[in-house]
Amino acid sequence: MSTTSAWTSVPHDPPSQRDWATRARYAPTDFVTLLWRERGLMLAVFLVILALGVGFSMTQKKSYTAQSSLFVRLGQEYVYEPKAGDAARGAVPDVDQVIQSEAEILGSGELRERVIRKIGFVNIFPAQAGKYAGATPEGKRKLIALGRDSIAKSLKIETAPDNSIIRLAYQHQNPDMAEKVLNTLLEEYLTYRRGLLIGADDRVLQRQRDIFEQKLAETDASYQSFLSSNDIGDFTSQKTTLTQLQSQVEQQKYSIEAQLQDRIGRLAAVEAELRRTPTETVLYRDNDMTALAKLTQLKLDREGLLAVYKPDATPVRDIDARIAQLEQGVAAGRTNGEGARRSGPNPIWQTLQTTRNDLNAEVAALRESLAEYSHQVMDVNQRLMRLSELEPQFNALTRDRDVLSTNVRDFTVKEQQDEAQRRMSSEASDNIRIVQRAVAPSQGKSLKKPILALTILFAMFSAACAGLVRMFLRPGLQTPASASRTLGLPVLATAGVKR
Structure with a gap:
């Protein structure tokens, strides 16, 4: 391979002394020329990385996402009823707290494990069927725990402030299984939450x-x-x-x-x-009563004399005197x-x-x-x-x-x-209503195209880096312009050099 080297005013200096005494100075135009010289290395690096990325993208399979949604309202189970006394009776949380609580229940590991046991570990994870069949009870429990974590990664639960809707999405390689897993999750959720919030009949x-x-x-x-x-x-x-x-x-x-x-x-x-x-x-x-009777008799006699004599006759005057005398004696009490x-x-x-x-x-x-x-x-x-x-x-x-x-x-x-x-x-x-049940998705999504795009970008970047590294590691001054800028001397002529 032939290259072009520059003649300078100090052509007889030792190369080692020239390398450490002066550092090459490049202009943007030099990079284009020098990188073109390393096109073989850059092409090899690009093709190798591209081949690896294409091979990896071919291993990616399509995944199908089933979606569902729930409408959540405040229910009787959230109203506080003390076992004894009346302190804080009737206290209720706000809607956001209820939504967050229900979302936590939907994402609980116990609920995911119930789904696995109801549908079957082999049906959800067919790739692990052989391993699960030959595993011990302890190994099966570990596989179920791993499956529970896998469902958690594929399950997406979304909530929004001041919104009573909870949205769920589950991703699986089989569209029918994605639908079945999400619907089973909703059914088990309705049963599990009642036992969790209401509690069992513990006879307390x-x-x-x-x-x-x-x-x-x-x-x-x-x-x-x-x-x-x-x-x-x-x-x-x-x-x-x-x-x-x-x-x-x-x-x-x-x-x-x-x-x-x-x-x-x-x-x-x-x-x-x-x-x-x-x-x-x-x-x-x-x-x-003798005196009174005598007096009464005298009065009767006087009345008889008056028939014969005049009132001034002597017999009449005598009887009057006797009556008067007797009345005085009766009045004086001498006759009692x-x-x-x-x-x-x-x-x-x-x-x-x-x-x-x-x-x-x-x-x-x-x-x-x-x-x-x-x-x-x-x-x-x-x-x-x-x-x-x-x-x-x-x-x-x-x-x-x-x-x-x-x-x-x-x-x-x-x-x-x-x-x-x-x-x-x-x-x-x-208070829990299923707004939309999951249905088998008709279209799947794959990471092939994003992986290919990222692979191409990464391959181009890696090839450029390899070319730059190779360029900077070459000894000497690669171009006349770089030599002139580096040494501060004019370049009089260039000649081709064979290695």
Whole structure:
């Protein structure tokens, strides 16, 4: 092969000294010339890389992408229902949180493993059929784990903010299998999410209710034992009755005390009056009417004389004088005399005696009643004091019974509600709707063309790099222009050189 070398003003310098003393300087036009000299090497590198890329692209097979979408709304399973108490009851997440939760469930490894086991590992990965058939149980589990990861790489789940749609895409070399895997994933997802969000019937509420029922039975036994040992039928009603009875008895006692004081006062007054009243008295007495009869007779005689005499006659004046004299004596009481008299027991004294006896009887009866009512008041107070001493224990037992009874009732209601909710949720997922089921794609995609394009670009780049490396590694100054720029001397002539 012949090349052209340049003559310079220092042609006899040793090559080694010239290489390290001066570095070749090139212009853009020199690169075209020098790279053309390395066209053989560059073509060889380009063809080798191109052949490798074409061979690799030929191994790529078409893949088919099945697509589906889900519409997700807020469901009952996202409403917070505490097992005990009412704290934060009814709290719900926002729509984006629900979408992200459902997307995480769709991408869970457990769900992908369910799909593999339902369809069959060999059906999804036919290339691994022989290896799977001859593998041990542990090896099969590892292959299923690898298949689960492979499905995760081929499965694409897309969500968008403020959007209730989840889009899914699955890529497989078989279009029918792509459709089947994605539809099976959706079916298993609807079943898996119900068990995950709603949970299995773990009977937690029933066990807790049984515990409360057992405690309630023990408390009831203690309560009944307390009542029977203290001879109490109904503590509350008995205390209420005793309180009312205490009020009535004390009221009766105060009333009898007032009556007793009244009767004692009346008895004292009657006895004082009785001491002043004589036991006997005149029952009746006749008055002497002789003077009055005489006076009446004289007046009759005067009237008879008037029939014979004049009023101023002597007989008339005499009888008038006698009448006047007798009237003066009657008026002065000189003519009064004792008549018939009768004495006997004094009726006033007898009435006072009877009243005193009655009052004595009433006082005695009232004193007996007062003593009885005082005894009753004392008895009722003692019974109330006994109930007051027992009341703290009774209140504690009653409080425990009420609390446990309320807990049993609440947990029974919660258990029934939880069971009803689980049954309704297990039958349908109303908040999850499949907008579009997967269908077998009719067109596939392959990486042949992108690989070929990248191979060509990489081969061209590698060939250019090889040519540049070979160019810079050649000794000497390759072109007259480069020699002139490098040495700063004019090039007078060039001559061809044979190697």
